[in-house]
Amino acid sequence: MITADPKGVLTGSHYLDGDHAVAEGALAAGCRFFAGYPITPSTEVAERISARFPLVGGLFVQMEDELASMAAILGGAWGGAKSMSVTSGPGFSLMMENLGLGVMMEVPTVLVNVQRGGPSTGLPTLPAQADMMQARWGSHGDYEIIALSPSSPQECFDYTITCFNLSEKYRVPVLLMMDECVGHMTEKIVIPKAEEIEIEPRKWFKGSTEDYLPYKPDDDMVPWMVKVGDGFRFHTTGLTHDERGYPVMSAECQKDNVGRLVDKIRSRVDEIVILEEEEMEGADVVVVSYGISSRVAIPAVERARADGMKVGSLRLVTVWPFPENRIRELAGQVKAFVVPEINLGQICLEVERCAAGRAETILVPHAGGWVHDDEDIYQAIRGGAK
């Protein structure tokens, strides 16, 4: 780990909304190339970046659409920059094409989705958490992805930096799955000094040009990276490829290539995953939540505890890869999981899969447009505790 370049770090206390905090997180993480397209409720990120970049040596470009934005940030990353884009549901759908290219070419980059109600144009100005499965499975083919979900402007800042660090370490596009509430919620955030911010450097190849194989995995299954113009004259493709980056159309190569893309993340889930747990000891019911819903659940959890129920709280900061082991472990100890989410059942399916019938999984759905009434969460906890 190295520390942040002070040029981009706005050290001090600020009163910012989540979108602006993401922009500052990106600047602190060293992001210097941003390509995006306006879309509510994410636009403020692009606006702040466009205002801040010219004086820190960064380049902001507003592209013609989200297809182009996603392609451009992949190009920018191969050029050697830390790159990012920001969008919401409709744009996220368009970005799925080149998100897959990013996975296949193993490009470190960050993509933020400030979720709004869908499908289609849906509810542009109102919250949802309904792109969570799209984040996992939205691009075609088999792959693994990393996605985090912040619940406050401070976390938007902190976890944007984490997203950049994870993308460099695992060479995969990392998603920050926000929601309109967190994006537009204004709170105090504290930006530390640059020397207190840890940055994962790019996994630069140190050997000679003759020895370089773009997709030869290191011990951690992640290949070394170079940038354009350094004389390696490498080739990379979205086609299934061998260690040279050359296309090979065979089942064997597909197994090696895609198998490694999946395994480099799947085999290190516990190392990647960030969870926040509270009062799990002896809990009968565990509320599993993420993003804004984890904050809405707090009064319901506190009320249930005041009523004498044993309620634990498990907050998924990392939603993908899913913390399967922890849910499996808990399933043998608790009666029920309660999953409030602003969709009609997405992450609860993962909880249910891992619980495998050993504990009940109770969804507290919300179709989007607002957050839950905490009464609904409370009633679900009560039902689970019986």
Added chain:
Amino acid sequence: MTADKKASTPDPKHPMEHLLRMDRMPHIWCPTCGLGTIVTAFASAIEKLEMSLDDVVVVSGIGCTGRVAGYVKTDSFHTTHGRAIPFATGLHLVNPKLKTIVISGDGDLFSIGGNHFIHAARRNVDITVICVNNFIYAMTGGQVAPTTPLKANASTMPYGNFERPFSIPYLADSCGAVYVARWSSLHVRRLTTAIAEAIAKPGFSVVEVISPCSTLYSRRNRLGTGLDLMKFYHDNCEIQHGADTRDLDIGFQEKIIVGKFVDRDRPTYVDSMNEWYGEVFGDKYESYEGSVK
């Protein structure tokens, strides 16, 4: 006897070996396809410019021409269908000193990638686009393209094409490209010069290359062999430098106007940005020369 003869013959070396990924030969293109000639013209242009190959990056989309990136010995990217230009835009903008070159086909650049083309031209991003136009989607088996001439047959226009095609030079000109030329794969020397000029030109430059597809376009339209198509270019291409780009439509087996049509100066995207921010921010602004040190 045969064995002796073999042993005495020196290994034939391809004259462009240092510019090509010989470990990927033979390539996948059909006999008589124009792409081999066009790649040679591109490699010759790089040599002509006396540039280090380390400073050149090639980005391709998907299709027959999309495979060019896999055969040239520069840093090279075989991206997604239609997205070579925005990918190249990102690469160029973080490192404007590189010569960023997009080589792709007519379907890739002007159908699925059409929106990216017009905006890159409008912004005058300093990249060069070499569009290999074979009038058809060849990799997928001969479907109609946005460049297929009226009346020409395609597998998804089995009774002949009734959709009006794009004129690539007209589109490029009207969107603001600073350099626009059209040649065919027969015009090797002029094509090489055009590619070199386009690469050397600051701003968004476009070279359209009319190229034979004897496997699909020619066969479907009963135009004969690759050689017949080259003869057709020989007899029917008319050089008109500086021709009005409104007059460059290509009809089915009709005259093809070739030449250099546009060569003008406009500030590039990065130049415009530097000039404007210099004015706005004064001394506080450090001229942008790339975000990677």
